[in-house]
Amino acid sequence: MRALVANEALFPPEVEVEYVLVDDASADGTAAALHRFRRQYPDRVRVVELAGNVGSYNAIVAGMAHATGDCNVIITADMQDPPELMVTMYAYWRQGFQLVIGNRQDRQEGLLTTWFSRLFHSLMRRFALRNIPPGGFDYVLFDRQVREQVVQLQERNSNVFYLMTWLGYAYVNIPYSRRRREIGTSRWTLSKKVKLFLDSFLSFSFFPIRAISATGISLGVVAMLYGLYLVALRLSGTQQPAGWTMLMVVVLFVSAFQMMALGIIGEYVWRGLDAARNRPLYIVKDVSEPVKSSQ
Known part of the structure; x- marks a missing residue:
């Protein structure tokens, strides 16, 4: 969280930042941590608590529905994606691009994880969505209009990031290297990865x-x-x-x-x-x- 707050200094002074933090009915003290962060910055933090665990992508849609900004950024809480890249994304948005994608060109992770990720996204590019960048992405900046359209769709068992590219907006692709996870362990289990592959593939491909x-x-x-x-x-x-x-x-x-x-x-x-x-x-x-x- 401190890295996100420190990152605000890199934006132009007229930019106002709000944080929409979603607790997906976690049982590990996440809600308490989010509220502590809100007490530190009460003027720009919104905490959304969900009644039941609905999965990360539905939780992202919940956060999008409660966001109020002219443009929005989705970044994972493990901070493997560089927050400073938001500044470049914002500059492209000011130029008129309604969707800016941070594309994982490389990742500091295990060989098996990297290989499966590349295989998944190559299959998606070949048989489902040909307009997605290679390597995959879950770090995006998007316009208010894109946000409202995704929230309005309320699509189930899908991939919210691929849904943004499916809308057809021209986007800018910014390659970056994803960092190694420094704190905690990932809960992105094999079963969740298989479900994501099925949801993504069957949602956009016949x-x-x-x-x-x-x-x-x-x-x-x-x-x-x-x-x-x-x-x-x-x-x-x-x-x-x-x-x-x-x-x-x-x-x-x-x-x-x-x-x-x-x-x-x-x-x-x-x-x-x-x-x-x-x-x-x-x-x-x-x-x-x-x-x-x-x-």
Whole structure:
């Protein structure tokens, strides 16, 4: 937090800064820490407490809904992203860009984490959103108009950062090196990463459905050709090949494909059901507004 406050001195003097801090129903004392920070800077800190844990991306939307600035920045609390980059982002916003992306060109993290991250974003660029920068991003500055449109969409099981690029605004991409985490351990577990990949990919791509259709057609063509081959053998009087093992392999393969296809279709159906129920993305338990000092 101190790094963010110190970073304010780098902005032009006419810039007013507010902090919107969201507690996603944490059980580790985060809410108390946020309120201590608010007591230190009561004139520009807003604390939003959610009633239940809804996930980081829904919590980000909650923060966006309570922000009031002309432009906004999303930065993770672990401070692996350099706060001083905001000044450059702000300068681009003053030039008229409504979306400015801090793009992780490099990261001071483990090789496995780096490799999986690059694979994830390369798949997204190839099969879902071709206009996203390589390497991924979750450090962005965006205009009030972008904020209002994202909040209005209320999209479930999605990726709020990719949603901003999906809107179609021209953006500036600023590459930077992400720092190694110095304090605490990440709670971004493997299961959360898998869910993020599924949510992101299925929200912006129909490639899995097309892949199922293409594979089904290919299997159908192979089955038809093999059937014609067996008919030709029968008509010519040639002994048909005995193939119990081959038959079992084909049955198991097709069954496995059917189950996989049903699973992919089920993911799409579940997301459609979740959207149709129209439940709120989050429930706000309490909001502590900034207290402006009287002149």
